[in-house]
Amino acid sequence: MVKLIESLVNFIYPPACPLCDTPVSIHGELCADCWTSFEWISGAKCARCGYPFSTDWEINGVHMCPTCASGNCELDWIRSACVYDAVSRSAMLPFKHGGRVNYARFMSRAMIWALRDTDVDADIVMPVPLANRRMFHRGYNQATLLARPIASALGVPLDYDSVRRTYRPDMGHKNARERALNIHGVFHITKPENIRGKKILLVDDVMTTGATFSELRRALIRAGATAVYGVTFCRIVRAV
Ligand SMILES: [Zn+2]
Numbered sequence: 001m002v003k004l005i006e007s008l009v010n011f012i013y014p015p016a017c018p019l020c021d022t023p024v025s026i027h028g029e030l031c032a033d034c035w036t037s038f039e040w041i042s043g044a045k046c047a048r049c050g051y052p053f054s055t056d057w058e059i060n061g062v063h064m065c066p067t068c069a070s071g072n073c074e075l076d077w078i079r080s081a082c083v084y085d086a087v088s089r090s091a092m093l094p095f096k097h098g099g100r101v102n103y104a105r106f107m108s109r110a111m112i113w114a115l116r117d118t119d120v121d122a123d124i125v126m127p128v129p130l131a132n133r134r135m136f137h138r139g140y141n142q143a144t145l146l147a148r149p150i151a152s153a154l155g156v157p158l159d160y161d162s163v164r165r166t167y168r169p170d171m172g173h174k175n176a177r178e179r180a181l182n183i184h185g186v187f188h189i190t191k192p193e194n195i196r197g198k199k200i201l202l203v204d205d206v207m208t209t210g211a212t213f214s215e216l217r218r219a220l221i222r223a224g225a226t227a228v229y230g231v232t233f234c235r236i237v238r239a240v
């Protein structure tokens with residue numbers, strides 16, 4: 001019966017690539033050309049922050065980038081599916097600001113793939129909260145759209161209301177230090193009983209300086225979380 005409904009839906013709405021409308025075989029999936037245009041992070045990487053890092057430098061048997069080796073990783077570990085570049089940016093903007101919520105399907109699938117080399121033992125999956133004022137203007141939190149399928153793939157609960165975020169004006173073009181100052185103190189744990197003793201996987205669309213993750217981690221650890229991990233669709237990759 002499900003198969004019949006599926007083929008009927010496919011007949012009326014033939015599956016097409018969400019980015020370019022080329023016919024594809026499964027709803028929500030990218031065509032081969034669009035898929036290969038992204039710079040997926042598939043090779044050697046830092047075991048902590050996921051930074052694509054191909055040398056064989058290891059510290060105590062762990063493949064680690066210089067930033068993490070100096071103890072500056074924002075979370076216990078972070079993974080991202082692809083590099084933030086012109087291609088991922090052109091998908092991120094309409095997803096975040098243009099209502100193209102259907103992109104969540106291919107993005108979340110890529111993020112689940114990005115977790116393959118981690119030993120994911122998270123108790124809950126949490127989208128990075130959006131301030132109410134932004135939520136009101138945008139109508140949705142793009143991180144929640146990504147977190148929902150990840151939570152169900154991992155078989156753990158989604159938690160989107162234990163933390164509240166205070167509104168602050170856009171961080172647009174600020175540098176790392178200004179971003180860290182701007183985000184300081186914006187997260188408030190409203191339901192600490194959901195956080196205490198938990199290992200938490202944070203989900204966001206993009207990682208830029210990592211300031212948001214650092215600040216949210218601080219609030220969660222203070223509330224008794226035992227580990228905080230992160231996964232994003234894309235991340236800025238700078239030379240280290
Ligand atoms: Zn396409």
Ligand SMILES: [Zn+2]
Binds near residue numbers: 050
């Ligand atoms: Zn690293």
